[in-house]
Amino acid sequence: MVAFVFAGLCRAHALRIPLALTPCTDYRDAVHAYRWSVRLKLGLIVFAMVIALASLWYTHELVDRLRDREQSMIQLWADAQAQVARAQDRATNPHRTEWDAFERILEGGVQVDTVTETNPARLRQALSWARSMPPTGELDFILNEILEPNPFAIPAIITDSTQTEPLFWRNVSVADDLSALSPSDSAQARNQLGDHLDEMKQAFAPIPIRFRYTNPDTNSTEELTQYVFYNESGLVRELRIFPYVQLGFVGLFILVGYLGFSYVRRSEQSNLWVGMAREAAHQLGTPISSLMGWTQLLKSDSLSEANRDEAISEIENDIERLQRVANRFSDIGSMPKLKPMNVSTVIHTTAGYIRRRIPKHSQSITLSVEAPDALYARINEELFAWVLENLLKNALDAIDGDGAIKVVATVTDSVVQIDVEDTGSGIERRARTNIFRPGFSTKERGWGLGLSLAQRVIENYHGGTLQLASSTVGEGSTFRIQLPTAAAPSDPATGEA
Structure with a gap:
């Protein structure tokens, strides 16, 4: 018989549904759901x-804008270098003789007419040169605000016209003054400068600095060209690699989370399958044990005809019980057929079955039912009876010694309400939010499937609710089932109105 039931269990194709024993239509639904789950995963990956x-x-856009800004900054820095060089060259006074003459005039030692008649053209050139000189404050601003503070943090090297000999550098990992180093250190620093210069040549085109100066030897104007080589700042380089580092950490987090959730899901599925096997064995245990007893009784030669008829009748009852167990497992996972039925009849039948299972040494445990004669709701008799059995068995397990179990059924506001009350040990507050979670159990050898499946049967299949109405540690608990009411059927056998 166990093999027969497990053969029926093997028909479950929707492996993601606990205790899912489904027909072909449910298999197609499961395949459809699986395809949608695959599409959802692909959609999440694409997103x-x-x-x-x-x-x-x-x-990348931010880095490009910041790089353009740095290019503007380095251009400003190069222009400032050229401006300072031109200012320094122009600061060499070519009209010192004329300005000495003006000084003597101001001191009163020479008459103005004498100086102007001597060389008036030179005096006019000296005045024109003085007017063309930049204000002192402009040069001070360039030196004090742009060149000396080094606010840009952009690595740069100024070379000669051949673009090979570094003359000045900023923000590179080389000392500013090589003369203070030893010969070996100075040679190593120059090699490092050469490496930095090669990198800068590959990164950006150099910025030329052109300025004219007066050669004191020939007293002629000559042009000098130097080049500014530069590279991206450390901030730009960090911004380039930041998104990859960020995506790496996010990917690592997602991977760890996925592996963790996969492990938890596999563990829950394993526990569910093991629990399903235990639940099946538990459901089958009583009728099988009874069948074994009646079979041994039938083998007796001294068995009377009346006892033989009684044994055959009980065997038929046990076979019917096994059929109901198989039907219950077959209904879970598929949409069961609901029909209007008298809930009171199911409650009394289930309570009578549980009452006969109370151990002989625990007859001090009473089980009573308070329900009106007519209490109709749309239910599946097998599954609803199974839910009541689970609640009543849990109530029995919660009572240690004397106690009472009461089933109270009422109708309020078009809702059938069934309370299963016990005077057991109660449920601790911290465990109340987890009692309906698959795998959670307060029993030492429990698998945490009964309440989870019972809630699923009531809420998903019957459109009702199953919740813990109240519980006090040491006083007992009350579980409440609520179902929509239904009109009494005109044909109770078929459930048709």
Whole structure:
């Protein structure tokens, strides 16, 4: 018989549904749900990739804008260098003789007419040169605000016209003054400068600095060209790799989360399958034990005809019980057929079955039912009876010693309400939010499937609710079932109105 039931269990194709024993239509539904889950996963992957690409694109745009800004800064710095060089060259006074003459005039030692008649053209050139000189404050601003503080943090090297000999550098990992180093250290520093210069040549085109100066030897104007080589700042480089680092950490987090959730899901599925096997064995245990007893009794030669008829009748009852167990498992996972039935009849039948299972040494446990004669709701008799059995068995397990179990059924506001009350040990507050979670159990050898499946049967299949109405540690608990009412059927056998 166990093999027969497990053969029926093997028909379950929807492995993600606990205790799912489904017909072909449910298999197609499960396949359809699986396809949608695959599409959902692919959609989430595509969405994650879009977010990653958008992040990379936006960061790239920020880096480009920051790089353009740094190019403007380095251009300003190069222009400032050229301006200072021109100012320093122009600061060499070519009209010192004429200005000495003006000084003597101001001191009163020479008459103005004498100086102007001597060389008036030279005096006019000296005045024109003085007017063309930049204000002192402008040069001070360039030196004090742009060149000396080094506010840009952009690595740069100024070379000669051949673009090979570094003359000045900033923000590179080389000392500013090589003369203070030893010969070996100075040679190593120059090699490092050469490496930095090669990197800068590959990164950006150099910025030329052109300025004219007066050669004191020939007293002629000559042009000098130097080049500014530069590279991206450390901030830009960090921004370039930041999105990849960020995506790496996010990917690692997602991977760890996925592996963790997969492990938890596999553990829950394993517990559910083991629990299903235990539940099946538990459901089959009583009728099988009874069948074994009646079979041994039938083998007796001294068995009377009346006892033989009684044994055959009980065997038929046990076979019917096994059939109901098989039907219950077959209904779970598929949409069962509901029909208007008298809930009171199911309650009394189930309570009578549980009452006969109370151990002989625990007859001090009473089980009573308070329900009106007519209490109709749309239910599946097998599954609803199974829910009541689970609640009543849990109530029995919660009572240690004397106690009482009461089933109270009422009708309020078009709702059938069934309370299963016990005077057992109660449920601790911290465990109340988890009692309907698959795998959670307060019993030492429990698998945490009974309440989970019972809630699923009531809520998913019957459109009702199953909840813990109240519980006090040491006083007992009350579980409440609520179902929509239904009109009494005109044909109770078929459940048709």
